[in-house]
Amino acid sequence: MLKRGDKLGLEYIDLYLIHWPVKGKYKETWKALETLYKEKKVKAIGVSNFQIHHLEDLMKDAEIKPMVNQVELHPLLCQSELRDFCRNQDIQIEAWSPLAQGELLENAALKEIAQKYSKSVAQVILRWDLQNGIVTIPKSIKEHRIIENADVFDFELSSEDMDKISSLNENRRVGPDPDNFDF
Numbered sequence: 099m100l101k102r103g104d105k106l107g108l109e110y111i112d113l114y115l116i117h118w119p120v121k122g123k124y125k126e127t128w129k130a131l132e133t134l135y136k137e138k139k140v141k142a143i144g145v146s147n148f149q150i151h152h153l154e155d156l157m158k159d160a161e162i163k164p165m166v167n168q169v170e171l172h173p174l175l176c177q178s179e180l181r182d183f184c185r186n187q188d189i190q191i192e193a194w195s196p197l198a199q200g201e202l203l204e205n206a207a208l209k210e211i212a213q214k215y216s217k218s219v220a221q222v223i224l225r226w227d228l229q230n231g232i233v234t235i236p237k238s239i240k241e242h243r244i245i246e247n248a249d250v251f252d253f254e255l256s257s258e259d260m261d262k263i264s265s266l267n268e269n270r271r272v273g274p275d276p277d278n279f280d281f
């Protein structure tokens with residue numbers, strides 16, 4: 099007889115997230131995640147695309163606080179308020195579409211910074227994530243870019259360059275807005 103988990107072929111899962119804050123559903127789903135966590139089937143549980151008000155609402159009834167919130171985040175969408183809130187609540191922010199799906203790679207200000215450190219624009223953005231304490235998950239189907247995106251531990255951006263990158267913020271999304279999303 100198949101036991102739970104057998105289909106995945108895993109004894110446990112590292113991280114399990116609620117993908118979107120679907121109204122009327124996420125609290126019940128969170129209870130199921132809490133159960134899996136207590137049963138030690140999942141090492142960490144979290145959410146994705148939750149705004150501050152979703153997190154506040156979820157935490158009103160939650161036994162366990164979300165450990166991660168995976169949201170769209172890049173220099174065009176710095177998410178400062180959400181990051182402050184999550185830092186205060188000890189929720190790890192994770193950036194999806196950290197390269198704005200490629201949109202930022204030709205940005206002149208980023209190109210100038212990249213040249214200064216002899217790095218690529220992608221590496222500069224990913225380093226900005228790390229220095230901000232953000233877990234980042236760039237995607238590439240090309241081996242050389244996967245290697246390039248992981249090669250960000252041999253340089254450090256100055257605080258002036260960190261601020262320059264943050265000043266590119268336009269509160270602009272390349273993906274859906276969690277408050278106006280047709281679930």
Ligand SMILES: NC(=O)c1ccc[n+]([C@@H]2O[C@H](COP(=O)([O-])OP(=O)(O)OC[C@H]3O[C@@H](n4cnc5c(N)ncnc54)[C@H](OP(=O)(O)O)[C@@H]3O)[C@@H](O)[C@H]2O)c1
Pocket residue numbers: 117146147168169193194195196197198199200203218220221235236237238239240243246247273
């Ligand atoms: N939780 C959510 O709701 C949610 C929503 C969207 C995305 N995500 C996740 O976030 C991850 C990344 O997001 P994403 O794929 O939307 O955007 P992204 O990582 O910002 O950008 C990916 C694009 O950038 C290109 N790229 C990657 N590295 C590069 C480099 N070093 N130089 C030049 N171009 C490079 C890729 O092309 P090539 O592949 O051709 O290299 C691809 O076109 C994915 O794993 C996805 O599953 C989560």
